[in-house]
Amino acid sequence: xxxxxxxxxxxxxxxxxxxxxxxxxxxxxxxxxxxxxxxxxxxxxxxxxxxxxxxxxxxxxxxxxxxxxxxxxxxxxxxxxxxxxxxxxxxxxxxxxxxxxxxxxxxxxxxxxxxxxxxxxxxxxxxxxxxxxxxxxxxxxxxxxxxxxxxxxxxxxxxxxxxxxxxxxxxxxxxxxxxxxxxxxxxxxxxxxxxxxxxxxxxxxxxxxxxxxxxxxxxxxxxxxxxxxxxxxxxxxxxxxxxxxxxxxxx
Amino acid sequence: xxxxxxxxxxxxxxxxxxxxxxxxxxxxxxxxxxxxxxxxxxxxxxxxxxxxxxxxxxxxxxxxxxxxxxxxxxxxxxxxxxxxxxxxxxxxxxxxxxxxxxxxxxxxxxxxxxxxxxxxxxxxxxxxxxxxxxxxxxxxxxxxxxxxxxxxxxxxxxxxxxxxxxxxxxxxxxxxxxxxxxxxxxxxxxxxxxxxxxxxxxxxxxxxxxxxxxxxxxxxxxxxxxxxxxxxxxxxxxxxxxxxxxxxxxxxxxxxxxxxxxxxxxxxxxxxxxxxxxxxxxxxxxxxxxxxxxxxxxxxxxxxxxx
Numbered sequence: 001x002x003x004x005x006x007x008x009x010x011x012x013x014x015x016x017x018x019x020x021x022x023x024x025x026x027x028x029x030x031x032x033x034x035x036x037x038x039x040x041x042x043x044x045x046x047x048x049x050x051x052x053x054x055x056x057x058x059x060x061x062x063x064x065x066x067x068x069x070x071x072x073x074x075x076x077x078x079x080x081x082x083x084x085x086x087x088x089x090x091x092x093x094x095x096x097x098x099x100x101x102x103x104x105x106x107x108x109x110x111x112x113x114x115x116x117x118x119x120x121x122x123x124x125x126x127x128x129x130x131x132x133x134x135x136x137x138x139x140x141x142x143x144x145x146x147x148x149x150x151x152x153x154x155x156x157x158x159x160x161x162x163x164x165x166x167x168x169x170x171x172x173x174x175x176x177x178x179x180x181x182x183x184x185x186x187x188x189x190x191x192x193x194x195x196x197x198x199x200x201x202x203x204x205x206x207x208x209x210x211x212x213x214x215x216x217x218x219x220x221x222x223x224x225x226x227x228x229x230x231x232x233x234x235x236x237x238x239x240x241x242x243x244x245x246x247x248x249x250x251x
Numbered sequence: 252x253x254x255x256x257x258x259x260x261x262x263x264x265x266x267x268x269x270x271x272x273x274x275x276x277x278x279x280x281x282x283x284x285x286x287x288x289x290x291x292x293x294x295x296x297x298x299x300x301x302x303x304x305x306x307x308x309x310x311x312x313x314x315x316x317x318x319x320x321x322x323x324x325x326x327x328x329x330x331x332x333x334x335x336x337x338x339x340x341x342x343x344x345x346x347x348x349x350x351x352x353x354x355x356x357x358x359x360x361x362x363x364x365x366x367x368x369x370x371x372x373x374x375x376x377x378x379x380x381x382x383x384x385x386x387x388x389x390x391x392x393x394x395x396x397x398x399x400x401x402x403x404x405x406x407x408x409x410x411x412x413x414x415x416x417x418x419x420x421x422x423x424x425x426x427x428x429x430x431x432x433x434x435x436x437x438x439x440x441x442x443x444x445x446x447x448x449x450x451x452x453x454x455x456x457x458x459x460x461x462x463x464x465x466x467x468x469x470x471x472x473x474x475x476x477x478x479x480x481x482x483x484x485x486x487x488x489x490x491x492x493x494x495x496x497x498x499x500x501x502x503x504x505x506x507x508x509x510x511x512x513x514x515x516x517x518x519x520x521x522x523x524x525x526x527x528x529x530x531x532x533x534x535x536x537x538x539x540x541x542x543x544x545x546x547x548x549x550x551x552x553x554x555x556x557x558x
Contacts, residue, residue, distance in 0.1 A: 099439065100432040108424065 020128055021121050024077075024151035027130035031076035033164040034063065035196045036134035038146040039189035040180070043136035045074045045211045046193040048164070048201045064211040066219045068093040070137045071106055072211055073113075076164030077131035077151075085129060089113055106137045106145040110155045118153025128152070132163040138215050160192075166200040173199050186214065354523015355400040356485030357387055358513055359454045359465055360493060361478045362501045366456045366463045366533035369510035370398055371485070371518050371546070372526030383526050391417050393537040394427055395457040397437075400483040401450040401470065409451060413437045430457035430464025434474055442472025452482035456533050463533060485517030485524040492516050503532065507541055511549060518546045 013019060032048040047063040064074045067089045075082040092112050096104045104112075113133060120126045128151045135147045148163065149155040160178045162170035173196050183189040190212060197208055210222040357370040374382040389397045389407070391414040399406030416436050420428040428436075434455040441449055449470040457464050467473070467480045479497060481489040492513040501509065511528055518524040528549065530541040 099435055100429065101435060102429060102432065105424075 018121060018152070021152045024128040024130045025132075028077040028132045028151065028163065029165065029167070031078075031131070031164040032063070033162060033166055033170060033197065033200050034074045034076050034134055035160070035162040035170055035174070035193055036074070036136055036146045036148075036158070037160045037174075037178070037183060037189050037193045037196075038136070038144050038158070039183035039186060041144070041184075042186040042189050042212055042214050043138070043144045043146060044189050044193040045072065045134060045136055046197045047074050047209050048197060049207045049209050051207065064209060064221065067109060067135070068097075068103060068137075069218055070103060070139075070213065071109055071135065072137060072213060072219050073133050073135040074211070075131045075133045076167075078129075081129045082131045082133070085113055085116065085131065085133070088116060103140060105139045106135060106147060107139075107157075110135050110147040110149060114149045114153045114155040116153075117149060117151060121151070121153060134161060134163060137213055142215055144215070160196075162196065169200055170196050186212075354485070354521065355387060355483035356481065356489050356514055356517040356521060356524040357398040357400050357452075357454065357483050358479075358481035358486070358489045358493060358510065359398065359456050360480070360497055360506075360510070361463050361465050362497075362499055362506050364501075364503050364506070364532075365458065365535065366465055367506045367510045368396055368398060368454070368456050368531040368533065368538075369514045370529050371483075371514055371524040372529060373518075373524055374403055375523050378522075380525070385526075386529065388529055388531060389414065390538070391433070391457075392421075392427065394459065394533075395430065395433055395455065396531055396533065396538055398454045398456075398482070400452040405449050405451045405470070406453060409437060409441055409449075410453065412440065427459065429459040429461065430455060430466060431459075431461075431476070433457065434464075434466035434468050438468045438472050438474040441468070441470050445470070445472055454480050454482065456531075456538075458533055458535055458537070481513070483524065485514075485521035488517035488520050489513040507532070511542075511544070512553070515546050515549045515553065519550055 032050050034048070035046045037044040037046075045064055049058075049063065052058050064072060065086050066072045067086065071093065073086065073089070075085075089109055089112060093104050093109060096102070096108070113135070117129050121128045130151060132148060132150045135149070136145065138144050146158050146161065147155050148158055148161050150163075160174045160183075162174065174192075177192060177195070182192060190210065193210065194208065201207055212220050212222075214220075354373065354375045355371060357368075359366060359368045368388060370387040372382075372384050372387065373380060374385045385403070387399045387406075389399065389410045391397055391410070395417060397410045397413065399410060413433060413436060417428045417433055420432070437453065437455065441451060451468075451470040453468050455464075455466045455468060465477060465480065467475045467477065467482070469482075478499075479493055481493060493509065496509045496512070507530060510530055514524075514528045518526075525546060527543050527545050529543050531538050532541050
């Protein structure tokens with residue numbers, strides 16, 4: 001029955017489903033996990049990096065991207081679709097700055113991305129974008145924000161969320177362990193993100209990439225992070241230890 | 252597509268109204284896709300091509316461009332618009348001496364308690380006073396005002412369009428538009444028609460998160476932020492009075508008096524300005540209309556006071 005209603009996505013099925021959108025959400029569930037945490041003074045994005053082939057240059061696989069100085073986004077799902085959305089969002093950030101003489105608010109750029117995704121669920125000949133995105137940043141008023149969008153074009157604000165493979169497990173972990181106190185400290189928020197990812201990441205440390213934004217500071221990315229303090233925490237939790245660490249600043 | 256309509260006289264000049272160029276893109280995206288599917292030939296003009304994602308026409312997410320990317324009007328192709336729309340008697344080309352002069356005096360200045368806006372109320376067509384009591388200030392919202400000088404039709408149309416965009420901005424984003432953004436929208440809208448014969452000198456005044464704001468925008472797309480502006484045929488007289496009396500630390504009463512005097516003395520010397528002084532005060536919690544006083548009465552008062 002379902003197969004008769006997923007050719008042209010503009011048609012509803014008899015029971016009110018848009019199957020192409022639901023299939024897109026399945027594609028998202030196949031993507032590697034992303035976790036986002038909104039602290040009091042910091043926002044954190046952590047992604048599980050898929051292992052790359054031996055000869056592949058690791059640096060060309062970027063799951064976390066800056067949309068502007070104060071906003072960044074990570075996605076789960078089809079990388080190529082994400083690239084298109086990120087390009088459009090980056091242009092819109094600058095366009096907004098040019099026309100309104102103010103940086104975008106996180107809610108505005110999320111709404112833009114969500115509207116773009118929705119347009120593709122209502123045009124014939126096009127399929128939905130196969131990504132969910134977590135968008136984080138600080139507004140001009142200094143308030144941290146975390147938003148999630150999905151292929152249907154809806155968006156919601158979250159205190160902490162996960163998308164991609166095993167998102168449910170990570171979300172349950174976050175529900176148990178997230179509290180306003182726990183994330184009032186920057187390093188605690190980062191530790192929470194790492195611990196949440198370690199719930200589902202396969203071989204531990206090497207496959208985690210982290211990005212943080214502190215209030216009034218640019219995006220800082222950690223690939224194979226040197227998290228000296230966090231090492232102690234992780235050792236004490238009997239987790240596999242990280243190795244080959246280096247902080248890499250994002251320009 | 253419907254045929255071009257004939258000339259429609261409207262007020263000061265003739266304006267041809269055609270379907271806006273963006274029309275096929277915006278309305279027919281679905282039809283375009285169907286035509287593509289059937290292998291129908293694309294139209295002869297680039298404007299007919301189905302827009303690519305986020306294509307140049309940006310018909311997809313038009314409202315994010317604040318309608319500035321889609322033209323509201325269009326001009327006939329074969330005509331030189333500036334030449335066609337230029338008022339007769341311009342370069343002595345023809346022996347016609349009708350002067351469609353656009354007389355007015357408007358002014359606005361910032362001071363410690365906000366922004367004062369003062370305008371006259373005379374509208375002229377040549378040496379004929381067509382309206383004694385026109386309103387040259389458009390109240391966009393309780394925190395934004397726009398003044399008008401130049402061609403009345405142009406000012407009214409574009410500033411009302413600006414008011415629409417400001418309202419839409421508020422509805423979409425949940426907060427009021429900033430003065431800099433509003434003035435930018437107006438400047439962007441008119442600069443698309445640069446060289447096509449618009450005449451508009453406007454000051455956008457308001458109070459937003461960044462404090463009091465004052466911008467001057469004109470038909471060329473000039474947009475300037477400043478503390479003191481005056482536009483119109485009486486502006487030179489107004490500048491004389493303003494420059495000699497303006498200080499940032501004026502009290503509200505002193506500021507009202509300064510604005511009043513500037514307009515009155517400008518109307519005294521400039522024949523294209525007159526009527527009443529309409530004065531507004533932009534405060535932190537919105538604008539108030541201070542007064543609407545006849546300039547002749549004020550002039551006699553000043554003359555009596557100086558005797």
